[in-house]
Amino acid sequence: MSTSPSTPNTGPESVKTVHVAVAAVSRHEGGREQVLVAQRHAHQHQGGLLEFPGGKVEPGESAEAALVRELDEEVGLRVPESGLGFELSLTHDYGDRRVQLDLYRATGFSGEPQGREDQPLMWLDVATLDPGDFPAANRRMIQVLALPARTLVTGAGVTADELADRLRGWAGSQCLLRCPELDDAAYQGLASACVPVARNAGCALVLHGAPERLAAVPDANGLHLPWREARALMERPISSAYRLGVSCHDRASLEHAQRLGADYAFLSPVRPTASHPERSPLGWDGFEALVAELDLPVYALGGVGGDDVVESRRHGGCGVAGIGFWWH
Numbered sequence: 248m249s250t251s252p253s254t255p256n257t258g259p260e261s262v263k264t265v266h267v268a269v270a271a272v273s274r275h276e277g278g279r280e281q282v283l284v285a286q287r288h289a290h291q292h293q294g295g296l297l298e299f300p301g302g303k304v305e306p307g308e309s310a311e312a313a314l315v316r317e318l319d320e321e322v323g324l325r326v327p328e329s330g331l332g333f334e335l336s337l338t339h340d341y342g343d344r345r346v347q348l349d350l351y352r353a354t355g356f357s358g359e360p361q362g363r364e365d366q367p368l369m370w371l372d373v374a375t376l377d378p379g380d381f382p383a384a385n386r387r388m389i390q391v392l393a394l395p396a397r398t399l400v401t402g403a404g405v406t407a408d409e410l411a412d413r414l415r416g417w418a419g420s421q422c423l424l425r426c427p428e429l430d431d432a433a434y435q436g437l438a439s440a441c442v443p444v445a446r447n448a449g450c451a452l453v454l455h456g457a458p459e460r461l462a463a464v465p466d467a468n469g470l471h472l473p474w475r476e477a478r479a480l481m482e483r484p485i486s487s488a489y490r491l492g493v494s495c496h497d498r499a500s501l502e503h504a505q506r507l508g509a510d511y512a513f514l515s516p517v518r519p520t521a522s523h524p525e526r527s528p529l530g531w532d533g534f535e536a537l538v539a540e541l542d543l544p545v546y547a548l549g550g551v552g553g554d555d556v557v558e559s560r561r562h563g564g565c566g567v568a569g570i571g572f573w574w575h
């Protein structure tokens with residue numbers, strides 16, 4: 248997963264690696280993000296399943312150029328390369344074929360989509376895409392598309408007014424209300440005041456602590472479990488209508504979070520941090536080794552910047568989380 252978006256992988260001679268570029272062509276309808284999806288013809292590889300438009304990258308061609316060409320040929324959309332934002336790169340082995348898939352989000356396009364190869368097309372809400380309807384390689388892509396690229400963790404002494412100020416310009420992110428200094432009653436009061444603040448800013452608000460905290464403020468969007476809470480649980484403590492996160496520091500805790508049915512995990516520290524000088528940083532390679540083969544989106548935390556989203560995704564993560572890059 249540390250491959251660049253336009254560098255094909257090479258594998259054993261016997262199994263062909265196909266380099267494919269695909270696009271989540273994105274639009275907003277009624278405040279919800281939708282993406283364009285096509286149904287593969289029955290006779291094709293992974294026939295009958297849904298797919299993102301795109302196709303094979305020709306020799307000497309960049310992934311972006313291939314996508315501009317394929318989107319025109321397949322669905323009649325004109326997309327400049329500047330309208331494509333890199334999301335992630337992954338490889339998947341189907342047994343009969345290995346694919347390297349580079350996913351881009353296409354936001355700037357013109358034209359009305361039409362199935363030029365007679366394939367049925369539809370716009371589907373990102374939040375409700377069902378990975379079971381797509382080829383197996385798309386599972387990670389769907390997870391990444393559905394989650395915000397950045398989780399903003401609040402700093403010490405946060406108030407609802409301060410949060411309103413600081414969330415300006417961060418629409419589309421999720422905000423983790425972390426206040427270790429507050430008891431449950433004080434946290435509940437603050438969280439209730441922060442729910443409308445986050446909603447007005449276009450951010451999801453995730454509470455921090457034990458499951459009772461979400462039960463007390465059910466208008467929040469999710470719950471993030473510190474490891475000391477998560478380790479004692481045997482099953483997912485909240486309904487799937489909410490987002491569940493878990494703080495992890497090693498492979499065993501990530502696997503536990505996955506067993507709990509978490510929607511995402513934090514893994515830290517990726518780089519040295521002032522707040523935890525005693526913990527040795529994983530580095531991006533260490534991060535990648537721990538998240539490899541997991542079926543759980545993982546945010547890189549600890550010394551990372553808001554601009555490290557692409558770095559995280561090149562190393563198998565879903566984005567970045569932190570206090571420093573937005574609070575100070």
Ligand SMILES: Nc1nc2c([nH]c(=O)n2[C@@H]2O[C@H](COP(=O)(O)OP(=O)(O)OP(=O)(O)O)[C@@H](O)[C@H]2O)c(=O)[nH]1
Binds near residue numbers: 291298382
């Ligand atoms: N376009 C597209 N291909 C995908 C997706 N997910 C995924 O695993 N693939 C795989 O990536 C490859 C895309 O190749 P393609 O669409 O250009 O070629 P094809 O299989 O239709 O035809 P072929 O007979 O020429 O190989 C296929 O093996 C397909 O199963 C996706 O979301 N979109």
